[in-house]
Amino acid sequence: MTGPRALLAQTDPVIPDFGEGSECVVENRLFCPDWVRDNWAGVIQPALLEHVKLTLIAVAIGFVLSMVAALVTHRYRLVERPFVTFSAVVYTIPSLALFQLLVPVTGLTVTTVEVALVGYTLLILYRNILEGLRGVPAEVLEAARGMGLTRRQTLWRVELPLAVPAIVAGLRVAIVSTIALATVAALVIPEGLGYPIFLALREAFKTEIIVAGGLAVMLALAADGLLVLAERALTPWARARRTA
Amino acid sequence: MILGLLDDLGVFVDALEFVVDRRRLILEKTWEHVELSGAAMAVAIVLALPLGVVLGHLHRGSFVAINLANVGRALPSLAVIALGLAFLGIGFTNVVVALVVLAVPPILTNAYVAVDGVEPELVEAARGMGMTGWQIARKVELPLALPLIFAGLRTAVVFVVATATIAAVAGGGGLGDIIVNRAAYDLEGVIGAAICVSVLALAADFGLGLVQRLLTPAGLRQAASALEPDVVTGVTRR
Numbered sequence: 001m002t003g004p005r006a007l008l009a010q011t012d013p014v015i016p017d018f019g020e021g022s023e024c025v026v027e028n029r030l031f032c033p034d035w036v037r038d039n040w041a042g043v044i045q046p047a048l049l050e051h052v053k054l055t056l057i058a059v060a061i062g063f064v065l066s067m068v069a070a071l072v073t074h075r076y077r078l079v080e081r082p083f084v085t086f087s088a089v090v091y092t093i094p095s096l097a098l099f100q101l102l103v104p105v106t107g108l109t110v111t112t113v114e115v116a117l118v119g120y121t122l123l124i125l126y127r128n129i130l131e132g133l134r135g136v137p138a139e140v141l142e143a144a145r146g147m148g149l150t151r152r153q154t155l156w157r158v159e160l161p162l163a164v165p166a167i168v169a170g171l172r173v174a175i176v177s178t179i180a181l182a183t184v185a186a187l188v189i190p191e192g193l194g195y196p197i198f199l200a201l202r203e204a205f206k207t208e209i210i211v212a213g214g215l216a217v218m219l220a221l222a223a224d225g226l227l228v229l230a231e232r233a234l235t236p237w238a239r240a241r242r243t244a
Numbered sequence: 245m246i247l248g249l250l251d252d253l254g255v256f257v258d259a260l261e262f263v264v265d266r267r268r269l270i271l272e273k274t275w276e277h278v279e280l281s282g283a284a285m286a287v288a289i290v291l292a293l294p295l296g297v298v299l300g301h302l303h304r305g306s307f308v309a310i311n312l313a314n315v316g317r318a319l320p321s322l323a324v325i326a327l328g329l330a331f332l333g334i335g336f337t338n339v340v341v342a343l344v345v346l347a348v349p350p351i352l353t354n355a356y357v358a359v360d361g362v363e364p365e366l367v368e369a370a371r372g373m374g375m376t377g378w379q380i381a382r383k384v385e386l387p388l389a390l391p392l393i394f395a396g397l398r399t400a401v402v403f404v405v406a407t408a409t410i411a412a413v414a415g416g417g418g419l420g421d422i423i424v425n426r427a428a429y430d431l432e433g434v435i436g437a438a439i440c441v442s443v444l445a446l447a448a449d450f451g452l453g454l455v456q457r458l459l460t461p462a463g464l465r466q467a468a469s470a471l472e473p474d475v476v477t478g479v480t481r482r
Binding site: 030089091092093094095096097098100101103104105173176177179180181183184187193194197198200201202204206209210212213214216217220221223224 | 253255256314315317318319320321322323324326327329330331334402405406407409410413414420423424431434435437438439441442445446449
Protein backbone atom coordinates (compact mmCIF):
# COMPACT_ATOMS: atom_id res chain seq x y z
CA MET A 1 0.00 0.00 0.00
CA THR A 2 2.10 2.87 -1.24
CA GLY A 3 1.61 6.48 -2.24
CA PRO A 4 -0.28 9.22 -0.44
CA ARG A 5 -3.71 8.22 0.82
CA ALA A 6 -6.10 11.07 1.28
CA LEU A 7 -8.83 10.61 3.83
CA LEU A 8 -10.86 13.77 3.66
CA ALA A 9 -10.73 14.40 -0.06
CA GLN A 10 -12.29 11.11 -1.03
CA THR A 11 -15.75 11.36 -2.48
CA ASP A 12 -16.92 8.00 -3.74
CA PRO A 13 -16.73 4.69 -2.01
CA VAL A 14 -13.25 3.48 -2.79
CA ILE A 15 -12.72 0.57 -5.10
CA PRO A 16 -10.63 -1.69 -2.94
CA ASP A 17 -7.03 -1.66 -4.06
CA PHE A 18 -4.81 -3.56 -1.73
CA GLY A 19 -1.67 -2.84 -3.73
CA GLU A 20 0.70 -5.29 -5.27
CA GLY A 21 1.21 -7.14 -2.03
CA SER A 22 1.24 -10.84 -1.46
CA GLU A 23 -1.63 -13.16 -2.32
CA CYS A 24 -2.83 -12.76 1.25
CA VAL A 25 -3.07 -8.97 0.91
CA VAL A 26 -4.73 -9.09 -2.49
CA GLU A 27 -7.34 -11.54 -1.22
CA ASN A 28 -7.80 -9.44 1.94
CA ARG A 29 -7.54 -12.36 4.32
CA LEU A 30 -8.08 -11.81 8.03
CA PHE A 31 -4.42 -11.22 8.90
CA CYS A 32 -1.33 -10.89 6.73
CA PRO A 33 1.95 -10.87 8.65
CA ASP A 34 3.88 -9.84 5.54
CA TRP A 35 1.84 -6.61 5.21
CA VAL A 36 2.60 -5.76 8.82
CA ARG A 37 6.30 -6.41 8.25
CA ASP A 38 6.36 -4.19 5.15
CA ASN A 39 4.32 -1.34 6.63
CA TRP A 40 5.39 -1.27 10.25
CA ALA A 41 8.09 1.35 9.84
CA GLY A 42 6.19 3.43 7.27
CA VAL A 43 2.60 3.40 8.54
CA ILE A 44 2.03 1.81 11.92
CA GLN A 45 4.97 2.96 14.00
CA PRO A 46 4.70 6.68 13.10
CA ALA A 47 0.96 6.56 13.82
CA LEU A 48 1.61 4.98 17.21
CA LEU A 49 4.20 7.61 18.15
CA GLU A 50 1.98 10.47 16.98
CA HIS A 51 -0.83 9.03 19.05
CA VAL A 52 1.28 9.02 22.19
CA LYS A 53 2.42 12.59 21.47
CA LEU A 54 -1.13 13.89 20.93
CA THR A 55 -2.22 12.26 24.18
CA LEU A 56 0.65 13.54 26.32
CA ILE A 57 0.37 17.13 25.10
CA ALA A 58 -3.39 17.19 25.74
CA VAL A 59 -3.14 15.71 29.22
CA ALA A 60 -0.25 18.00 30.18
CA ILE A 61 -2.14 21.15 29.15
CA GLY A 62 -5.38 19.87 30.66
CA PHE A 63 -3.59 19.10 33.90
CA VAL A 64 -2.08 22.57 34.22
CA LEU A 65 -5.43 24.27 33.47
CA SER A 66 -7.36 22.02 35.85
CA MET A 67 -4.78 22.42 38.58
CA VAL A 68 -4.91 26.22 38.37
CA ALA A 69 -8.71 26.19 38.29
CA ALA A 70 -8.89 23.74 41.19
CA LEU A 71 -6.47 25.77 43.32
CA VAL A 72 -8.42 28.96 42.63
CA THR A 73 -11.66 27.16 43.49
CA HIS A 74 -10.16 25.71 46.63
CA ARG A 75 -9.27 29.22 47.77
CA TYR A 76 -12.20 31.26 46.52
CA ARG A 77 -14.97 28.77 45.66
CA LEU A 78 -16.77 31.10 43.28
CA VAL A 79 -15.57 29.59 40.00
CA GLU A 80 -16.70 26.06 40.79
CA ARG A 81 -20.18 26.05 39.31
CA PRO A 82 -19.34 27.80 36.04
CA PHE A 83 -16.26 25.63 35.55
CA VAL A 84 -18.08 22.37 36.26
CA THR A 85 -21.06 23.32 34.12
CA PHE A 86 -18.80 24.36 31.24
CA SER A 87 -16.65 21.26 31.37
CA ALA A 88 -19.70 18.99 31.82
CA VAL A 89 -21.29 20.41 28.69
CA VAL A 90 -18.02 20.01 26.76
CA TYR A 91 -17.79 16.45 28.05
CA THR A 92 -21.23 15.69 26.67
CA ILE A 93 -20.47 16.89 23.13
CA PRO A 94 -19.54 13.87 21.02
CA SER A 95 -15.86 13.90 20.13
CA LEU A 96 -16.44 13.61 16.41
CA ALA A 97 -18.79 16.59 16.52
CA LEU A 98 -16.50 18.71 18.71
CA PHE A 99 -13.54 18.18 16.38
CA GLN A 100 -15.70 19.30 13.45
CA LEU A 101 -17.20 22.25 15.33
CA LEU A 102 -13.71 23.60 15.96
CA VAL A 103 -12.61 23.32 12.35
CA PRO A 104 -14.08 26.70 11.26
CA VAL A 105 -12.26 28.39 14.13
CA THR A 106 -8.87 26.69 14.16
CA GLY A 107 -8.79 24.84 10.85
CA LEU A 108 -7.63 21.33 10.02
CA THR A 109 -4.74 21.58 12.43
CA VAL A 110 -3.21 19.92 15.45
CA THR A 111 -4.53 22.87 17.47
CA THR A 112 -8.12 21.83 16.74
CA VAL A 113 -7.42 18.33 17.96
CA GLU A 114 -5.56 19.43 21.06
CA VAL A 115 -8.23 21.97 22.05
CA ALA A 116 -10.88 19.26 21.89
CA LEU A 117 -8.77 16.68 23.71
CA VAL A 118 -7.85 19.19 26.44
CA GLY A 119 -11.54 20.06 26.80
CA TYR A 120 -12.38 16.46 27.55
CA THR A 121 -9.71 16.13 30.26
CA LEU A 122 -10.88 19.20 32.20
CA LEU A 123 -13.93 17.75 33.93
CA ILE A 124 -12.17 14.59 35.08
CA LEU A 125 -8.98 16.27 36.29
CA TYR A 126 -10.64 19.28 37.92
CA ARG A 127 -13.10 17.18 39.89
CA ASN A 128 -10.47 14.77 41.07
CA ILE A 129 -7.97 17.43 42.10
CA LEU A 130 -10.65 19.34 43.98
CA GLU A 131 -12.01 16.20 45.60
CA GLY A 132 -8.47 15.31 46.69
CA LEU A 133 -7.85 18.75 48.20
CA ARG A 134 -11.20 18.73 49.97
CA GLY A 135 -10.69 15.23 51.28
CA VAL A 136 -7.92 16.33 53.62
CA PRO A 137 -9.25 15.81 57.16
CA ALA A 138 -9.97 18.95 59.18
CA GLU A 139 -7.82 17.70 62.07
CA VAL A 140 -4.80 17.53 59.79
CA LEU A 141 -5.34 21.12 58.68
CA GLU A 142 -5.81 22.14 62.28
CA ALA A 143 -2.55 20.45 63.22
CA ALA A 144 -0.76 22.21 60.35
CA ARG A 145 -2.07 25.55 61.52
CA GLY A 146 -1.09 24.70 65.08
CA MET A 147 2.47 24.02 63.90
CA GLY A 148 2.57 27.54 62.51
CA LEU A 149 2.43 26.70 58.79
CA THR A 150 1.26 29.50 56.54
CA ARG A 151 -1.54 28.93 54.04
CA ARG A 152 0.92 28.37 51.23
CA GLN A 153 3.03 25.98 53.26
CA THR A 154 -0.09 24.05 54.23
CA LEU A 155 -1.02 23.73 50.59
CA TRP A 156 2.37 22.49 49.40
CA ARG A 157 3.35 20.33 52.36
CA VAL A 158 0.04 18.96 53.57
CA GLU A 159 -2.89 19.32 51.21
CA LEU A 160 -1.26 18.54 47.86
CA PRO A 161 0.66 15.46 49.05
CA LEU A 162 -2.50 14.08 50.64
CA ALA A 163 -4.42 14.77 47.44
CA VAL A 164 -1.98 12.74 45.32
CA PRO A 165 -4.05 9.52 45.21
CA ALA A 166 -7.14 11.35 43.93
CA ILE A 167 -5.06 13.38 41.47
CA VAL A 168 -3.28 10.32 40.08
CA ALA A 169 -6.60 8.49 39.80
CA GLY A 170 -7.90 11.42 37.75
CA LEU A 171 -4.79 11.46 35.56
CA ARG A 172 -5.29 7.79 34.89
CA VAL A 173 -8.85 8.29 33.68
CA ALA A 174 -7.79 11.35 31.67
CA ILE A 175 -4.87 9.66 29.91
CA VAL A 176 -6.80 6.53 29.04
CA SER A 177 -9.84 8.37 27.74
CA THR A 178 -7.62 10.77 25.76
CA ILE A 179 -5.94 7.80 24.08
CA ALA A 180 -9.39 6.58 23.10
CA LEU A 181 -10.56 10.00 21.88
CA ALA A 182 -7.37 10.68 19.95
CA THR A 183 -8.28 7.91 17.51
CA VAL A 184 -11.16 10.08 16.30
CA ALA A 185 -8.76 13.00 15.71
CA ALA A 186 -7.82 11.37 12.41
CA LEU A 187 -10.91 12.89 10.83
CA VAL A 188 -9.27 16.28 11.22
CA ILE A 189 -5.55 15.58 10.81
CA PRO A 190 -3.77 12.56 9.34
CA GLU A 191 -2.16 11.63 12.62
CA GLY A 192 -2.45 8.99 15.27
CA LEU A 193 -3.67 5.41 15.12
CA GLY A 194 -7.10 6.58 14.04
CA TYR A 195 -5.71 7.47 10.63
CA PRO A 196 -4.79 3.94 9.52
CA ILE A 197 -8.02 2.72 11.16
CA PHE A 198 -10.21 5.12 9.15
CA LEU A 199 -8.33 4.37 5.93
CA ALA A 200 -8.55 0.64 6.47
CA LEU A 201 -12.25 0.91 7.33
CA ARG A 202 -12.92 2.68 4.04
CA GLU A 203 -11.18 -0.09 2.14
CA ALA A 204 -12.34 -2.81 4.53
CA PHE A 205 -8.71 -3.94 4.64
CA LYS A 206 -8.77 -6.37 7.51
CA THR A 207 -5.09 -6.69 8.35
CA GLU A 208 -4.66 -2.96 8.85
CA ILE A 209 -7.90 -2.69 10.85
CA ILE A 210 -6.77 -5.44 13.16
CA VAL A 211 -3.22 -4.13 13.60
CA ALA A 212 -4.10 -0.46 14.07
CA GLY A 213 -7.32 -1.13 16.03
CA GLY A 214 -5.60 -3.76 18.15
CA LEU A 215 -2.69 -1.41 18.84
CA ALA A 216 -5.06 1.37 19.93
CA VAL A 217 -6.79 -1.03 22.33
CA MET A 218 -3.48 -2.37 23.63
CA LEU A 219 -2.02 1.12 24.02
CA ALA A 220 -5.01 2.15 26.15
CA LEU A 221 -4.90 -1.00 28.27
CA ALA A 222 -1.11 -0.79 28.67
CA ALA A 223 -1.31 2.88 29.69
CA ASP A 224 -4.02 2.02 32.21
CA GLY A 225 -1.91 -0.80 33.65
CA LEU A 226 1.21 1.37 33.87
CA LEU A 227 -0.74 4.13 35.60
CA VAL A 228 -2.12 1.70 38.17
CA LEU A 229 1.48 0.80 39.01
CA ALA A 230 2.43 4.49 39.14
CA GLU A 231 -0.55 5.14 41.41
CA ARG A 232 0.67 2.45 43.79
CA ALA A 233 4.29 3.63 43.71
CA LEU A 234 3.31 7.24 44.41
CA THR A 235 1.08 6.41 47.35
CA PRO A 236 2.90 3.84 49.48
CA TRP A 237 0.81 4.79 52.53
CA ALA A 238 -2.39 3.70 50.79
CA ARG A 239 -0.95 0.23 50.27
CA ALA A 240 0.16 0.04 53.88
CA ARG A 241 -3.42 0.88 54.85
CA ARG A 242 -4.83 -1.71 52.47
CA THR A 243 -2.75 -4.55 53.87
CA ALA A 244 -3.26 -3.44 57.46
CA MET B 245 -9.12 40.30 12.40
CA ILE B 246 -12.63 40.67 13.75
CA LEU B 247 -14.04 40.53 10.25
CA GLY B 248 -12.03 37.37 9.64
CA LEU B 249 -13.48 35.80 12.75
CA LEU B 250 -17.00 36.80 11.75
CA ASP B 251 -16.29 35.22 8.41
CA ASP B 252 -15.29 32.00 10.17
CA LEU B 253 -18.38 32.06 12.31
CA GLY B 254 -20.50 32.53 9.21
CA VAL B 255 -20.04 28.81 8.69
CA PHE B 256 -22.22 28.20 11.73
CA VAL B 257 -24.98 30.30 10.21
CA ASP B 258 -24.60 28.34 6.96
CA ALA B 259 -24.71 25.16 9.02
CA LEU B 260 -28.01 26.13 10.62
CA GLU B 261 -29.34 27.00 7.18
CA PHE B 262 -28.26 23.56 6.00
CA VAL B 263 -30.17 21.95 8.87
CA VAL B 264 -33.31 23.91 8.00
CA ASP B 265 -33.04 23.52 4.22
CA ARG B 266 -32.26 19.81 4.30
CA ARG B 267 -34.51 19.00 7.23
CA ARG B 268 -35.80 15.81 5.63
CA LEU B 269 -32.29 14.45 5.32
CA ILE B 270 -31.43 15.61 8.84
CA LEU B 271 -34.60 14.11 10.31
CA GLU B 272 -34.03 10.82 8.52
CA LYS B 273 -30.41 10.60 9.72
CA THR B 274 -31.33 11.72 13.22
CA TRP B 275 -33.97 9.00 13.38
CA GLU B 276 -31.42 6.40 12.24
CA HIS B 277 -29.11 7.73 14.92
CA VAL B 278 -31.82 7.39 17.57
CA GLU B 279 -32.66 3.86 16.40
CA LEU B 280 -29.04 2.81 16.55
CA SER B 281 -28.40 4.36 19.97
CA GLY B 282 -31.76 3.18 21.33
CA ALA B 283 -31.23 -0.40 20.23
CA ALA B 284 -27.75 -0.48 21.76
CA MET B 285 -28.90 1.13 25.02
CA ALA B 286 -31.86 -1.25 25.31
CA VAL B 287 -29.68 -4.33 24.87
CA ALA B 288 -27.01 -2.96 27.21
CA ILE B 289 -29.57 -2.12 29.92
CA VAL B 290 -31.21 -5.53 29.72
CA LEU B 291 -27.81 -7.21 30.00
CA ALA B 292 -26.04 -4.99 32.52
CA LEU B 293 -28.60 -3.48 34.88
CA PRO B 294 -30.08 -6.64 36.44
CA LEU B 295 -26.63 -8.19 36.70
CA GLY B 296 -25.17 -5.13 38.43
CA VAL B 297 -28.10 -4.86 40.84
CA VAL B 298 -28.01 -8.57 41.72
CA LEU B 299 -24.23 -8.58 42.21
CA GLY B 300 -24.48 -5.44 44.34
CA HIS B 301 -27.33 -6.92 46.39
CA LEU B 302 -25.26 -10.04 47.05
CA HIS B 303 -22.04 -7.99 47.52
CA ARG B 304 -20.32 -10.42 45.16
CA GLY B 305 -18.05 -9.99 42.17
CA SER B 306 -16.67 -6.54 42.98
CA PHE B 307 -13.43 -7.32 41.16
CA VAL B 308 -15.19 -8.03 37.87
CA ALA B 309 -17.77 -5.27 38.23
CA ILE B 310 -15.24 -2.54 38.98
CA ASN B 311 -12.47 -3.60 36.64
CA LEU B 312 -14.92 -4.00 33.79
CA ALA B 313 -15.55 -0.27 33.93
CA ASN B 314 -11.85 0.50 33.79
CA VAL B 315 -11.32 -1.78 30.83
CA GLY B 316 -14.47 -0.51 29.14
CA ARG B 317 -13.44 3.10 29.51
CA ALA B 318 -10.01 2.29 28.13
CA LEU B 319 -11.36 0.77 24.92
CA PRO B 320 -11.18 3.27 22.05
CA SER B 321 -14.66 3.13 20.52
CA LEU B 322 -13.36 3.60 16.99
CA ALA B 323 -11.05 0.62 17.45
CA VAL B 324 -13.87 -1.51 18.87
CA ILE B 325 -16.10 -0.72 15.91
CA ALA B 326 -13.25 -1.30 13.48
CA LEU B 327 -12.37 -4.66 15.03
CA GLY B 328 -16.02 -5.66 15.12
CA LEU B 329 -16.22 -4.89 11.43
CA ALA B 330 -13.12 -6.90 10.63
CA PHE B 331 -14.49 -9.97 12.39
CA LEU B 332 -18.27 -9.63 12.03
CA GLY B 333 -18.67 -7.67 8.81
CA ILE B 334 -20.43 -4.42 7.97
CA GLY B 335 -23.91 -3.32 9.03
CA PHE B 336 -26.46 -2.34 11.66
CA THR B 337 -26.09 -5.42 13.89
CA ASN B 338 -22.32 -5.18 14.02
CA VAL B 339 -22.47 -1.54 15.02
CA VAL B 340 -25.08 -2.26 17.70
CA VAL B 341 -22.86 -5.03 19.09
CA ALA B 342 -19.89 -2.66 19.28
CA LEU B 343 -22.02 0.01 20.96
CA VAL B 344 -23.33 -2.52 23.48
CA VAL B 345 -19.75 -3.49 24.34
CA LEU B 346 -19.09 0.17 25.12
CA ALA B 347 -22.33 0.81 27.02
CA VAL B 348 -22.31 -2.21 29.33
CA PRO B 349 -19.33 -1.27 31.57
CA PRO B 350 -20.58 2.09 32.94
CA ILE B 351 -24.11 0.71 33.49
CA LEU B 352 -22.96 -2.49 35.18
CA THR B 353 -20.34 -0.84 37.35
CA ASN B 354 -22.53 2.01 38.52
CA ALA B 355 -25.41 -0.34 39.29
CA TYR B 356 -23.06 -2.54 41.27
CA VAL B 357 -21.36 0.31 43.15
CA ALA B 358 -24.73 1.95 43.86
CA VAL B 359 -26.46 -1.10 45.34
CA ASP B 360 -23.34 -2.40 47.03
CA GLY B 361 -22.83 0.99 48.69
CA VAL B 362 -26.27 1.27 50.32
CA GLU B 363 -25.65 1.73 54.04
CA PRO B 364 -25.63 -1.65 55.80
CA GLU B 365 -27.60 -0.23 58.74
CA LEU B 366 -30.54 0.53 56.46
CA VAL B 367 -30.51 -2.96 55.00
CA GLU B 368 -30.23 -4.33 58.54
CA ALA B 369 -33.19 -2.23 59.66
CA ALA B 370 -35.24 -3.43 56.70
CA ARG B 371 -34.40 -7.01 57.51
CA GLY B 372 -35.35 -6.35 61.12
CA MET B 373 -38.73 -5.15 59.90
CA GLY B 374 -39.20 -8.55 58.34
CA MET B 375 -38.58 -7.69 54.70
CA THR B 376 -37.46 -10.47 52.39
CA GLY B 377 -34.32 -10.13 50.23
CA TRP B 378 -36.45 -9.24 47.21
CA GLN B 379 -38.36 -6.60 49.15
CA ILE B 380 -35.13 -5.11 50.46
CA ALA B 381 -33.75 -4.90 46.94
CA ARG B 382 -36.92 -3.33 45.55
CA LYS B 383 -37.98 -1.01 48.37
CA VAL B 384 -34.70 -0.01 50.02
CA GLU B 385 -31.66 -0.61 47.86
CA LEU B 386 -33.03 0.37 44.45
CA PRO B 387 -34.49 3.77 45.48
CA LEU B 388 -31.28 4.66 47.31
CA ALA B 389 -29.13 3.45 44.44
CA LEU B 390 -31.13 5.34 41.84
CA PRO B 391 -28.94 8.45 41.49
CA LEU B 392 -25.77 6.44 40.87
CA ILE B 393 -27.55 3.99 38.59
CA PHE B 394 -28.77 6.91 36.53
CA ALA B 395 -25.30 8.46 36.52
CA GLY B 396 -24.16 5.25 34.83
CA LEU B 397 -27.05 5.29 32.36
CA ARG B 398 -26.34 8.90 31.48
CA THR B 399 -22.64 8.27 30.99
CA ALA B 400 -23.54 5.33 28.76
CA VAL B 401 -26.14 7.17 26.69
CA VAL B 402 -23.82 10.11 26.00
CA PHE B 403 -21.10 7.66 25.07
CA VAL B 404 -23.41 5.68 22.79
CA VAL B 405 -24.88 8.70 21.00
CA ALA B 406 -21.37 10.06 20.48
CA THR B 407 -19.98 6.77 19.27
CA ALA B 408 -22.92 6.02 17.00
CA THR B 409 -21.53 8.89 14.91
CA ILE B 410 -18.41 6.88 14.25
CA ALA B 411 -20.63 4.01 13.21
CA ALA B 412 -21.19 5.73 9.88
CA VAL B 413 -17.73 4.63 8.87
CA ALA B 414 -18.81 1.04 9.42
CA GLY B 415 -22.05 1.39 7.48
CA GLY B 416 -24.30 1.90 10.48
CA GLY B 417 -25.99 5.04 9.17
CA GLY B 418 -27.05 7.93 11.38
CA LEU B 419 -25.84 11.52 11.52
CA GLY B 420 -22.27 10.30 11.15
CA ASP B 421 -23.06 9.64 7.48
CA ILE B 422 -23.10 13.41 7.01
CA ILE B 423 -20.22 14.16 9.35
CA VAL B 424 -17.71 11.85 7.68
CA ASN B 425 -18.72 12.89 4.19
CA ARG B 426 -17.46 16.42 3.83
CA ALA B 427 -17.04 15.96 0.09
CA ALA B 428 -20.79 15.54 -0.40
CA TYR B 429 -22.19 17.90 2.21
CA ASP B 430 -19.43 20.53 2.56
CA LEU B 431 -18.32 22.01 5.83
CA GLU B 432 -21.73 23.51 6.62
CA GLY B 433 -23.37 20.10 6.33
CA VAL B 434 -20.71 18.55 8.55
CA ILE B 435 -21.07 21.28 11.15
CA GLY B 436 -24.86 21.14 10.96
CA ALA B 437 -24.85 17.42 11.62
CA ALA B 438 -22.27 17.86 14.37
CA ILE B 439 -24.57 20.38 16.07
CA CYS B 440 -27.46 17.91 15.77
CA VAL B 441 -25.40 15.13 17.38
CA SER B 442 -24.37 17.42 20.23
CA VAL B 443 -27.96 18.48 20.83
CA LEU B 444 -29.06 14.85 20.71
CA ALA B 445 -26.45 13.84 23.28
CA LEU B 446 -27.28 16.75 25.59
CA ALA B 447 -31.00 16.04 25.19
CA ALA B 448 -30.57 12.34 25.99
CA ASP B 449 -28.53 13.23 29.06
CA PHE B 450 -31.02 15.86 30.18
CA GLY B 451 -34.01 13.59 29.47
CA LEU B 452 -32.56 10.81 31.59
CA GLY B 453 -31.89 13.41 34.28
CA LEU B 454 -35.59 14.28 34.27
CA VAL B 455 -36.62 10.62 34.45
CA GLN B 456 -34.22 10.26 37.35
CA ARG B 457 -35.92 13.16 39.13
CA LEU B 458 -39.32 11.63 38.62
CA LEU B 459 -38.21 8.25 39.93
CA THR B 460 -36.25 9.56 42.90
CA PRO B 461 -38.24 9.49 46.17
CA ALA B 462 -39.01 13.00 47.42
CA GLY B 463 -36.81 12.60 50.48
CA LEU B 464 -33.72 12.02 48.37
CA ARG B 465 -34.44 14.59 45.73
CA GLN B 466 -32.37 17.51 46.91
CA ALA B 467 -29.17 15.55 46.48
CA ALA B 468 -29.74 14.93 42.80
CA SER B 469 -29.18 17.52 40.12
CA ALA B 470 -30.65 17.11 36.68
CA LEU B 471 -28.01 19.25 35.02
CA GLU B 472 -24.75 17.72 36.16
CA PRO B 473 -23.94 14.32 34.81
CA ASP B 474 -21.79 12.59 37.38
CA VAL B 475 -19.46 11.12 34.84
CA VAL B 476 -16.62 10.10 37.05
CA THR B 477 -18.44 8.73 40.05
CA GLY B 478 -18.49 5.09 39.21
CA VAL B 479 -14.81 5.09 38.51
CA THR B 480 -13.23 7.16 41.23
CA ARG B 481 -15.36 6.01 44.14
CA ARG B 482 -14.28 2.57 45.18
